[in-house]
Amino acid sequence: MSIEFSKPLTATETPIPGVVLFDLPVHGDNRGWFKENWQREKMLAVALPDFKPVQNNVSFNEKAGTTRGIHAEPWDKFISVATGKIFGAWVDLRQGPTFGNVFTATLDASQAIFIPRGVGNAFQTLEDNTAYTYLVNDHWSADAQGQYTFLNLADETAAIQWPIPLSQAELSDKDKAHPRLSQVIPMPPRMTLVLGANGQLGKALREAYKDDLSVEFAGRAEFDLDSKEAFASRNWKNYDTLINAAAYTAVDAAETAYGRRAAWQTNVAGVARLAQLAVEHDLTLVHVSSDYVFDGTEETHTEEEPFSPLGVYGQTKAAGDAVVSVVPKHYIVRASWVIGDGKNFVTTMAGLAADGVKPTVVNDQVGRLTFAQDIATTIRHLLKVTPAYGTYNLSNSGASQSWAEIAAEVYALVGASATDVSGASTEEYFRGKPAAPRPRKSTLDLAKLRGTGYDPVPARHRLGSLLKSDVQK
Template sequence: MSLEFSKKLAAHQTPIPGVVLYDLPVHGDNRGWFKENWQREKMVALGLPDFRPVQNNISYNEKAGTTRGIHAEPWDKFISVATGRIFGAWVDLREGPSFGAVFTAELDPSQAIFIPRGVGNAFQTLEDNTAYTYLVNDHWSADAQGQYTFLNLADETAAIEWPIPLADAELSDKDKAHPRMGDVAPMPARKILVVGADGQLGKALRAQYDGDTSVEFASRTEFDLTSENSFTNRNWKNYSAIINAAAYTAVDAAETAEGRASSWAINVTSVAHLARTAVEHNLTLVQVSSDYVFDGTKDSHDETEPLTPLGVYGQTKAAGDVVVSVVPRHYIVRTSWVIGEGNNFVRTMANLARKGVKPSVVNDQTGRLSFTEDIAAFIRHLLSRSAPYGTYNFTNDGPVKSWADIAADVYELSGGSRSDVTGVTTADYFRDKEAAPRPLSSALSLAKARSTGFDPGDANERLAEYLKSENDKA
């Protein structure tokens, strides 16, 4: 079989999700041939994952009929033929609906194939002196072999039609002893780690991912963001993403000496540790940000607005955003006026309404509520849809309101009177009090979030549902 020269670089999808066959341009003359076996820029532009290979391996096979596999390894591989020709067979051994899917093809030096973690790889040489080469994105170790998943080359379910019958082929005793499909334990998906899982957003994420074994939740005691051991005592190869639901949110206390130190430690230094981990292990990092990164002088803030924080809390959240922005795979979800399970403004106003208290509430700070169940759903949406990386504003939808407007809504929905709420300016409310500066306008543009196909949900409807749920619990 002669080698085909001057193919156009092209990608071909296969029946196995994530397995892509590539045509490689090979240039030859009377002296031999040359090809770019792996070219990051061109291939990433064509859709190849930027999988960051760290090791290059070659399997040399002296005789035609040498058969190896089926091995599913805990890393991604980019496979090609350096010389000779092979029949390749790939079987999806990952946990999920595509488990057991099979793809076969003949490969010569003008082709290559990308094999994601957990897809079984096997080949049979069709010519003598064949060299099979592959790039992998993790370093091989003896410990890693314990994470392999194997399938017998002769499995009847896969029903691979080997060009050279296995009875006539050269196989290792280990490959002959691998299990049939019915006895294979599928390779589990890489996990998503949620840190800060006992906070308002963390609890909403627990509900959002309830029953999903690929998501792991860690409370502050289980993953201390301020401890180096939390980052070093974990096998990050088994993870795909980190969702940071932890933050220092005591806005006024952040202005004190002790609070300033804590705010910077949790919102910046710990985030830098997460960012470094994400970069080193090619993870996606989800960071939850705040309207406090802006000074509130614009009626509506979009994702391109420069950071202009007023107080210490806002400064630390802005610094955390800048840190996370250098992670190649990141989502910064910027939100405001968060309402979830725990102490919050809505719950406080509902309690006051039941007691007949007539509060004074700030009427010159404006924005929209963000309910944690919707923030959690949006984060899941970004990850599951592989939305473009970057910063996204997210709140619930509907008219922009003041805190006094929302308090009046709560009173009305709780059986009180809107007139029980008196509006007061921020300056008057905090007069003679130690308080952090606050942005007067916290309204965030939702156009980019909507462009991903997600409906933020109406804040008024969510508020009514939230209060009904609170009343049912009472």
């Protein structure tokens, strides 16, 4: 076998998304040759996904013309030739616009190819005593065979030009019986699971993903973060993303003995189990944070500001953020002053205006509203664009305001007088009432998020839309 020595490590994209062909550096002399068949650090630098292989298999074929496939498996594979030469054929059998795309190549020991889950692969040996090896990122099991997708080697649509005609090749009876492309049921994508799907953010996520069948929603009844049993209730190999919209958010109740335990249980212990799950199964974990992780002494909070929570709720959110940050693939979306479907500050103020009430509202806490629909849109944007993993601040755009200024704006928008709203300091407003400490300055810096190509909608625009729709109900 003639092998080209000392080629640089290079990666070539193919017509099938995610399928990458590699040229491997092979070093040899009169004694033979040596190659780094799989070198994680170098290959990550030239487009190999960090797919975390757990099993190494070798297929030996005694005779040229041995042909295997076309099999699409529910895991990723990194395939290379150990000895001999093969003709490889790959067909995209995944659900989506590239279903049926074909790529073929001849591989010797100086090449390798990465095949993502759901792409059918087939090999025909071109020399006697050919062996190829493949790394996979899941353990083979008899149960997994039920998740395979197959295509007939002789499918007319794929029209693969086999170097050795199939009539002269060595095939198994099973491979001969596989369906044509028109009869193949495409392999569905891995699922996204939204937790806390019945809350304000959960409802917004339901709306954002209403047309995406790969997104599954679970309320507390279907998946309770506080239940260890819930974490054993699913086959996590079928998922690639977790969106955690579940949280304990009763800021004042968190200061009580019962609330303190409940907040730590959900916001920290439950999140820690999610983080462990994400690490074990290589999932992307999306988690929603809060401006309450800060003490509010800075005029504007960046993602790099150290945690300085004032109360129990903020402490549990900061602890949850710290846990999520160790997950290799994570997005923390830190939001302030969330407004979602159902009872919230805006609808409460609108109701008071309709009733002719002249409320007193806190005027020394300053920040920006974040509408739940924009949190959902931001999450979808991050998962689609996949910028660097980490924390991203989010609020709606516009000038920072106090709660009293927002209330006055609501009054004006619904036709009442803005002067009906009077202001009071936090100390005055909560005097004699059990209340958690609150950050006085909650304005979040949005530069990092804008750098991903997402520009938040102005808060005034969302405020007007919400009040208009509320009136129409």
